[in-house]
Amino acid sequence: MTDTTSAPADASPGLLDAYDAGRVEAKWRRTWEERGDYRTNLDSPQRPFYNLAMFPYPSAEGLHVGHMLPYSGVDIYGRWRRLHGDDVFEPMGFDAFGIHSENYALKIGEHPAVVMKRAVSNFRDGQLKMIGAMFDWDHQVNTADPSYYRWTQWLFLRFFEAGLVEWRDGAVLWCPSCLTVLANEQVEHGRCERCDSVVETRWLRQWWLKITRYAQEMLDALDTLDWSESTKLMQRNWIGRREGARISFDLEGCERPDVAVFTTRPDTLFGATFVVIAADHPQLEEFVPAERRGELNAWRNRLPGPQAEPDFSVGIDLGSTAIHPLTGARLPVWSAPYVLYDYGTGAIMAVPGHDERDHAFATEHGLPIVEVISGGDAVATAYAGEGTLVNSGELDGMPSDQARKRIVEMLENTHRGQATITYRLRDWLISRQRYWGPPIPIIHCPTDGQVAVPDEDLPVLLPELADFRPTGTGVSPLATVEDWVNVTCPKCGGPARRETDVSDTFLDSSWYFLRYPSTDFDAVAFDRERTNRWLPVDMYIGGNEHAVRHLLYSRFVMRGLHGMGLVNDPEPFAKFRAHGMIVKDGAKMSKSRGNVVNPDEYIEKYGADTFRLYLMFLGPYTAGGDFRDEGIVGISRFLQRVWRGTQRATVADADDDEERERRRHRLVGGVDADIAELHYNTAIAQLMEFARELDHESAAGRGRLVDAETLLLCLAPFAPHITEELWQRTGHDGSVHAPGGWPEHDPDLAARVEVEVAVQVNGKLRATMTVPAGTGEDDLRQRALELPRIVELLGEAEPRKVVAVVDRIVNVVV
RNA sequence: GCGCGGAUGGCGGAACCGGUAGACGCGCGGGACUUAGGAUCCCGUGGGGCAACCCAUCCGAGUUCGAGUCUCGGUCCGCGCACCA
Numbered sequence: 064m065t066d067t068t069s070a071p072a073d074a075s076p077g078l079l080d081a082y083d084a085g086r087v088e089a090k091w092r093r094t095w096e097e098r099g100d101y102r103t104n105l106d107s108p109q110r111p112f113y114n115l116a117m118f119p120y121p122s123a124e125g126l127h128v129g130h131m132l133p134y135s136g137v138d139i140y141g142r143w144r145r146l147h148g149d150d151v152f153e154p155m156g157f158d159a160f161g162i163h164s165e166n167y168a169l170k171i172g173e174h175p176a177v178v179m180k181r182a183v184s185n186f187r188d189g190q191l192k193m194i195g196a197m198f199d200w201d202h203q204v205n206t207a208d209p210s211y212y213r214w215t216q217w218l219f220l221r222f223f224e225a226g227l228v229e230w231r232d233g234a235v236l237w238c239p240s241c242l243t244v245l246a247n248e249q250v251e252h253g254r255c256e257r258c259d260s261v262v263e264t265r266w267l268r269q270w271w272l273k274i275t276r277y278a279q280e281m282l283d284a285l286d287t288l289d290w291s292e293s294t295k296l297m298q299r300n301w302i303g304r305r306e307g308a309r310i311s312f313d314l315e316g317c318e319r320p321d322v323a324v325f326t327t328r329p330d331t332l333f334g335a336t337f338v339v340i341a342a343d344h345p346q347l348e349e350f351v352p353a354e355r356r357g358e359l360n361a362w363r364n365r366l367p368g369p370q371a372e373p374d375f376s377v378g379i380d381l382g383s384t385a386i387h388p389l390t391g392a393r394l395p396v397w398s399a400p401y402v403l404y405d406y407g408t409g410a411i412m413a414v415p416g417h418d419e420r421d422h423a424f425a426t427e428h429g430l431p432i433v434e435v436i437s438g439g440d441a442v443a444t445a446y447a448g449e450g451t452l453v454n455s456g457e458l459d460g461m462p463s464d465q466a467r468k469r470i471v472e473m474l475e476n477t478h479r480g481q482a483t484i485t486y487r488l489r490d491w492l493i494s495r496q497r498y499w500g501p502p503i504p505i506i507h508c509p510t511d512g513q514v515a516v517p518d519e520d521l522p523v524l525l526p527e528l529a530d531f532r533p534t535g536t537g538v539s540p541l542a543t544v545e546d547w548v549n550v551t552c553p554k555c556g557g558p559a560r561r562e563t564d565v566s567d568t569f570l571d572s573s574w575y576f577l578r579y580p581s582t583d584f585d586a587v588a589f590d591r592e593r594t595n596r597w598l599p600v601d602m603y604i605g606g607n608e609h610a611v612r613h614l615l616y617s618r619f620v621m622r623g624l625h626g627m628g629l630v631n632d633p634e635p636f637a638k639f640r641a642h643g644m645i646v647k648d649g650a651k652m653s654k655s656r657g658n659v660v661n662p663d664e665y666i667e668k669y670g671a672d673t674f675r676l677y678l679m680f681l682g683p684y685t686a687g688g689d690f691r692d693e694g695i696v697g698i699s700r701f702l703q704r705v706w707r708g709t710q711r712a713t714v715a716d717a718d719d720d721e722e723r724e725r726r727r728h729r730l731v732g733g734v735d736a737d738i739a740e741l742h743y744n745t746a747i748a749q750l751m752e753f754a755r756e757l758d759h760e761s762a763a764g765r766g767r768l769v770d771a772e773t774l775l776l777c778l779a780p781f782a783p784h785i786t787e788e789l790w791q792r793t794g795h796d797g798s799v800h801a802p803g804g805w806p807e808h809d810p811d812l813a814a815r816v817e818v819e820v821a822v823q824v825n826g827k828l829r830a831t832m833t834v835p836a837g838t839g840e841d842d843l844r845q846r847a848l849e850l851p852r853i854v855e856l857l858g859e860a861e862p863r864k865v866v867a868v869v870d871r872i873v874n875v876v877v
Numbered sequence: 878g879c880g881c882g883g884a885u886g887g888c889g890g891a892a893c894c895g896g897u898a899g900a901c902g903c904g905c906g907g908g909a910c911u912u913a914g915g916a917u918c919c920c921g922u923g924g925g926g927c928a929a930c931c932c933a934u935c936c937g938a939g940u941u942c943g944a945g946u947c948u949c950g951g952u953c954c955g956c957g958c959a960c961c962a
Contacts, residue, residue, distance in 0.1 A: 752901070
C-alpha cells in the first residue's frame, strides 16, 4: 500500500513495519507459483471438488470490476472448500472464438488470431493472476486453439453419428448487420441481441442440434439440481411445456385432405370460427385451391420479416374450407404470419372470443366472434379465463376445466384428436456464416451426401484468411478458399466440397468444463476416468444472463454424451449459483457507455486483498450493486487492524478464557455458515468485529495467539496474501491455505452463557434484563414482573397475560 | 400483457422459525496525536422531545400478546418471456 507509510498512533514503538500490500502480494504470488501450491492432483484426489467460474471471452478492453466480482467470489468458495480438506480444482480459460471477438477484430482492422493472442495474455498475466486466485493454470483452455476445437469438432461428429444433428432447410433468423443466421436464443423482440438490428427471415439449409429431443428429460432433471431457483424457473419457462390437444380438421377445396392444430384450450372448440396456417409453412401451397397458388406466392413474397409487434392486419383467405370436427360447421381457412410454423403444428383453430390475438385478427378481417365460455365479454375483448360453457351444444353449463377433458375424450373416441404436449423449446441452430469459429467437420459429396470428416483428420484447421469479412450472401468467407474447400470424399474418393459454415460459439462453451481436467490428454477430448472422477462440477458460479443458453446447451451436450455412454452423469453442474451484477451509475459497464471501472488501478493502489474484500462487502454476492469506491478505505482500515492485532497478540493459548473461546467458536461457525451460502458481506462484517476486539486486546497486551490464528484462517479465503504473510510472521511454518486447516468449531461452545431479554408492556419495549441462557418461561415472567421499571409502569393494573419466549422476550399484556 | 424478485437511516446494507429494527462499513459530529493532515486512533450518530415518552422498515387494511418478516389490496423499481395458440 503506497499511501500508508506512517505507523499507527498507538503502535508499540518501532516494532511493526507498515503493511505494504504490493510487496506482500507479489511475494506470495511468486512463492505459490514456484511451489505449485494450486496445482491439483487430478488422478488421486481424496475428496475432489470441482469449483468452476464461467470463463470470460477475451476482449481488448480487458477485465473490468464487473468480472472481478464473480472471480473473487468463486475463489473464496474454492479456498474455503480447500481449508475444509477438499482437493479443489479451480481452472480458468478463455472463450476466444466467436462473433464478439471477430467483430472487435474487424473494428480495429486486425486479424482475430492476433487480437485474441494479445487479449488472452493481458487477461491472464496482466489481470487474472493479480487477484490471487488459486486458478490451476496448468489446465487452462482456449476455445480458439486447434488443440481445443479439434475436440469441439469431434463432439459434433459424435452427435452427428448419434442422430442428434440434422441438416435441413428452415426459415432461419438472419441478422443483416452480423451477416449470419442466429439461434432462436440470440434474438430478443425481433432484434439481434448483439447489434440490435431488426432480424430478417431467410430460408437456408443449416445444421441443427436436436435439443428438443431432451426437452422433457431436461425439464424433469431440473428438480434434481441444486441451482438458484430463478435460474431453474427461467429454464422451465424457456422449455415451455404446454399440455393441450391436437385436433384434426378435414379440409375441402384444396390438395391437402386435413390439417392438425394444437390448442391448450380444447374447451373452446365450439368457439372456433376459422383456421389459420402459418405464413411460413413450407407446404402452404397445398392449402389453397390449385388455381390460387400464384396469388398465394405473390402475397407470401411481400411478407416482412419477423416483427417486434405482431401485425394482425396481415393475412390472406386461402379459399379452402375446414370442417369443424364436432359440429360439422364449415370454417374459412386463412394464412397469417401471426401463426408460427415452428410451434405446435404450425396451424391453429382460431377462437376469437377467447384468445386476444385471434380476436384482433377476426376484428381486422371481419370474421365471426362467438362466446363459448361465460365469465367475461368475449365478443368485445376476448375472455381468456375459466367459466361455464355456452353455445357448446350438449356441453352447455359444464365448467371449462371439466370440458377440457370431456372434449378431448369426444375427439379421441372419433379419432379426430388426442391429448398432447408441446414445448416452446426449438432445436439449436449452430451454423454461422462467419469466419472466427471451428469449421463444421462435414464434407458434402455428390454421391454420398453429408459425410463426416474422419476423426484422424481432425482438426479441420481454420484456414488463415486475410479477408475474413462476412459476405452477407448466406455463405461463410471460408467458401472463397478454393484449395481448402475442394477435397475428396472420405467415402468414395470422388470430388467433394467442405462445409464452409463454422459452428456457434455456444457450442465451444457447451463442453469446456469437460476439457479442463483432461487438458494433458492429446488423444481424447476427455479422459474417462478423470471425467468420472471430477464431473459433474460441484460448484458453478456465473451470470444469470446465461441461464437459458449456455446452461441449457451444456446440459443438452452432457445428456447427449451420456446417451452415447461417454460420460457417467447426465448433468454437468450439480450446483449453480448466479452472482449479482456490478453496475456503474445504474447501468451495466460497457466501453460504449463509457462507465467501465478498471480494477487495475485499485489493485495497484490498495492491493488485491483489499479490492477483493471491498467487492465482496459491497452488498450480497448474489445481488450485485452499484460500484462506488467511497467505502474502500473501511476495508483498508480493517486489514491494518488485522496486521497489527495478529502480530501483537502475545498471550499463549494456555491462558485462554471461556468467554474468548465462545467468541472464537461463534466466529468460525458464523463465517462458515455465511460462506456456504455465499453471504460474503455478512461474513466480512463478523471478521471486522472480531479483528477490532483482537486489535484492542493486543494493544493492551492481552491479545490471544489462538485468536490471531483463528482470525487468519477465517479471513484467508477472502484475503489470501496478507493472511499468508501474517501466518508466517506469527510463527507458522506451512501455508495458511493448507488443505484441511479450517478451525474446528463446536456449536455448544459457541453458545452464549448470558442473554439479554427484552421486556415489553403491551408490545412496547420498556426494559431489558440479563439472564442465564435457557432461563425457563416461568422464571422469565417472574423476573420481568419484579423489574422496578415494570412494577412502576404497571402500578395497580393486573397483567391479563404474560407471554415469555426463552432467550428472547417477555411481553406483559394489561 | 404473463411470470419472478425487490422497496429498511444521509448512503451501501444487517435482522435465524413472527420476538429489543438499523449488525458491519461509508459519511457526518466531537475528541486524541500532530508543524500540518485529506493519514491513524478513540467516542457519538434513525427522527422528534429537557424528560417521561412519541414517531419510524413504500402506501392502506387485516391476523397476532407482538409484524420489516404472515394474509389481502395498491404504488413504484428491477429481471425474464412476450405472435408460443
